[in-house]
Amino acid sequence: MRYIRRLRRKTVWLMPIGSGAPKLLRMSQSGQHKIAIVGAGTAGTTIAWCCMMQGLGRQIALYDANRTRVEAQVLDLNHGLQYMPTAAVEGSDDIGICADCDVAVLTAGVRQRPGQKREELAAANAEICQKLVPEIVGVAPAAIIVVITSPVDAMTYVASKVSGLSTRRVIGSGMVVDSSRFRYLIAERCRVTPRDVHAFIAGENGGEGVPLWSSAAIASVPLHEWAVPGHGKLTVRDRAEIFENVKEAAQYVIAGKGATSYAIGLGVSQIISAVLNDENRVFSVSSMLNDYRGISDVCLSVPSIVNRGGVEAPLPSPMNQAEELGLAESARSAREILRKIGI
Numbered sequence: 612m613r614y615i616r617r618l619r620r621k622t623v624w625l626m627p628i629g630s631g632a633p634k635l636l637r638m639s640q641s642g643q644h645k646i647a648i649v650g651a652g653t654a655g656t657t658i659a660w661c662c663m664m665q666g667l668g669r670q671i672a673l674y675d676a677n678r679t680r681v682e683a684q685v686l687d688l689n690h691g692l693q694y695m696p697t698a699a700v701e702g703s704d705d706i707g708i709c710a711d712c713d714v715a716v717l718t719a720g721v722r723q724r725p726g727q728k729r730e731e732l733a734a735a736n737a738e739i740c741q742k743l744v745p746e747i748v749g750v751a752p753a754a755i756i757v758v759i760t761s762p763v764d765a766m767t768y769v770a771s772k773v774s775g776l777s778t779r780r781v782i783g784s785g786m787v788v789d790s791s792r793f794r795y796l797i798a799e800r801c802r803v804t805p806r807d808v809h810a811f812i813a814g815e816n817g818g819e820g821v822p823l824w825s826s827a828a829i830a831s832v833p834l835h836e837w838a839v840p841g842h843g844k845l846t847v848r849d850r851a852e853i854f855e856n857v858k859e860a861a862q863y864v865i866a867g868k869g870a871t872s873y874a875i876g877l878g879v880s881q882i883i884s885a886v887l888n889d890e891n892r893v894f895s896v897s898s899m900l901n902d903y904r905g906i907s908d909v910c911l912s913v914p915s916i917v918n919r920g921g922v923e924a925p926l927p928s929p930m931n932q933a934e935e936l937g938l939a940e941s942a943r944s945a946r947e948i949l950r951k952i953g954i
Contacts, residue, residue, distance in 0.1 A: 643668070643669030643670060644667070644668040644669060644670070644713050644714075644887045645668060645669070645670040645671075645672065645711060645712040645713055645714075646659075646662055646667065646668040646670070646671050646672070646712060646713065646714050646716070646883060646887075647671075647672045647673075647674065647708070647709035647712035647714070647715045647716070647747070647751065647754070648671070648672070648673050648674070648715075648716045648718060649674045649675075649706075649709065649715060649716065649717050649718060649719050649743055649747060650674070650675060650717065650718035650719030650720070650759075650760075651673045651674070651675035651677070651680055651681040651684045651685075651702065652675075652680075652718065652719075653869075653870045653872050654718045654759055654870070654871075654872060654875055654876070655673065655675075655716070655718040655719075655759075656673070656684045656688070657872040657873060657875070657876035658716055658718065658759075658875070658876045658879050658880060658883075659671050659673060659684075659688060659700070660688065660876065661876040661877050661879070661880035662880050662883060663688065663691075663692075663695050663696070663698050663700070664695050664696075665696075665880055665884065666695070666696030666698075667880060667883055667884055667887060668698065668713075668714075668883075668887065669697070669698055669699060670698065670699045670701070670712075671688075671698055671699070671700045671701075672700075672701050672702065672703075672708045672709055672712065673685055673700075673701070673702035673703075673708070674702070674703060674704070674705075674706055674708050674709055675702070675704060675719070676704055676719075677704070678703075678704035681702040681703065681704060682702060684702060685700055685701060685702035688700045706743075706746045706747065706749075706750055707750055709747055709750050709751050709754075710750040710751060711750070711751055711753075712751045712754050713753070713754060713755070713886070713887060714754060714755050714756075714757060714883050714886050714887065715747045715751055715754045715755070715756050715757070716756075716757045716759060716879060716883070717740065717743065717744065717747070717756060717757070717758045717759060717760055717766070717770065718759045718760060719739055719743060719760060720735075720736040720739050720740070720760035720761060720766070721735050721736060721739075722761075722870075723761065729762055729817060729948060730948055730951040730952055732761060732762060733762050733765045733766075733948050733949075733951070733952050734951075734952040736760050736761065736762075736766055737765070737766065737769050737952055737954065739760070740758075740760060740766050740769045740770055740773070741769060741773050744756065744769075744770045744773050744774050745773055745774070745775075747774075748774050748775065748776065754780075755780050755781075755782065755886050755921050756770055756774060756776070756780060756781045756782070757782050757783075757784065757879060757882055757883065757886075758770050758781065758782065758783045758784065758897075759783075759784050759875065759879060761816075761817065762816065762817050762948060763783045763784055763785055763816045763817075763897055764783060764785065764815050764816055764817075764897050764909075764910045764911055764912070764945045764948075765910075765945065765948045765949055765952070765954075766783070767781060767782070767783030767785070767897045767898070767899075767910040768899070768909065768910040768945075768949060768954070769954060771899050771910065772954070777921070778898065778899035778901075779898075779920055779921035779922055779923070780920075780921040781898070781899070781921070782882065782896050782897070782898060782917065782921060782922045783816075783896060783897025783898065783910055783912070784816075784875065784878065784879055784882065784896065784897070785816055785894075785895060785896045785897030785898075785911075785912030786811065786812040786813060786814070786816055786820065786895040786896075786897070786912035787875075787878040787879070787881075787882065787894050787895060787896060787912075788861075788871070788874045788875050788878050789812040789816065789820060789857055789895075790810065790811045790812045790894075790895045791805075791874060791878060792856075792857045792860050792874070793810050793811070793812050793822060793853070793854075793857050794808040794809075794810050796853045796856055796857065797810055797827070797829070797834070797845070797853060800843060800845060800849055800853065801829060801837060801839075801842050801843050801845070802841070802842045802843065803829055803830075803842060807829055807830045808827075808828075808829055809826075809827065809828045809829070810822075810823065810824075810826075810827035810828070810834065811823045811826070811827075811895040811913075811914050811928070812857065812895060812912070813895055813911070813912050813913045813914070813928075813934075813937075813938060813941075814911055814912060814937060814938055814940075814941030815911055815912075815941035815942075815944050815945045816897065816912060818941055818944045818945070819858075819937065819940070819941065819944075820854075820857070820858065820937075820941070821934055821937035821938050821941060822850075822853075822854045822857070822934075823914075823928060823930065823934055824850060824931075824934075825929050825930060825931045825934060826928050826929045826930070881894070882894060882896065882917060885917040885918060886917060886918065886919060886921070887919075888919075889918045889919035890917075890918060891916050891917075891918045892916070892917050892918075893914055893915065893916055893917075893926065894914070894915065894917055895912045895913060895914050895915075896912055896915055896917060896922055897910045897911060897912045898910060898915060898922045898925075900913070900925065900942075901924075903924075903925050904930070904935060904938060904939075905939070906938065906939065906942045909942050909945050909946050909949075910945065911938065911941055911942060911945060913925040913926070913928065913938070914926045914928050
């Protein structure tokens with residue numbers, strides 16, 4: 612049976628073609644959290660699915676310029692509603708679907724082609740970002756904007772500049788997934804759960820990145836002091852291999868399945884949760900830096916608190932000289948991308 616979908620303000624209607632009166636499936640409730648996802652591709656719909664599974668938001672709205680795709684994605688998600696917390700899932704090729712959202716996640720953009728330079732990707736996606744961000748702000752002026760579009764540090768900078776919002780209210784996903792990979796690999800070597808590993812990757816996403824070994828710990832034990840019988844001790848070689856695997860992880864996944872999706876979906880859903888529930892969670896997210904270790908007017912990832920107000924000033928994380936130099940190099944590289952695209 613074929614279906615058509617009718618949007619009436621914030622109510623989702625689905626009706627079989629040729630049937631009588633439309634059947635109301637879900638009705639959104641005023642005063643409940645609304646999450647808007649701009650871009651209904653692999654990353655966007657996986658984020659939506661993760662939010663649904665965790666019961667984040669009573670309304671989830673997907674926007675995509677491709678009407679056929681967004682309607683198909685919404686229908687597929689709606690067909691699984693009985694297996695997860697109640698939510699209203701809607702979609703449209705009209706940006707108005709994002710109206711009055713609490714969080715808007717920007718995933719729209721083109722994928723990097725094999726051999727394509729990062730500045731070429733940045734130039735193409737900056738045009739998309741410059742168009743969509745003001746439209747999002749126009750329909751949801753109170754929203755926190757979370758940027759996923761690659762290269763994420765450059766796009767977070769563009770979004771911050773064109774939105775007219777406080778820099779606190781524009782957050783890039785940055786090194787959230789890289790930090791998760793980092794913790795997973797440390798945990799695997801030391802035979803502990805990743806939840807008890809506290810470690811971050813900082814710097815420019817897609818660049819070298821900066822593993823913050825000097826502040827890494829397992830539970831209450833600094834990693835450089837970790838020597839637990841049966842759980843190993845990280846050698847210099849172990850550390851080098853772990854960081855190399857962090858850097859290569861995304862390309863390995865992409866080579867095998869075409870795109871990364873689950874880790875970014877879960878990571879971004881946690882950022883959304885921190886905003887909606889005012890959790891004061893610490894993530895290595897990308898945000899506009901202002902005299903952070905001498906770095907200003909560029910977006911990079913460093914450990915920062917995320918809550919209902921957005922992202923707070925970066926934490927004064929301990930760094931050794933090599934880590935500080937790595938962060939400065941990340942800033943130089945991020946600025947060079949912006950310079951090459953004329954921003």
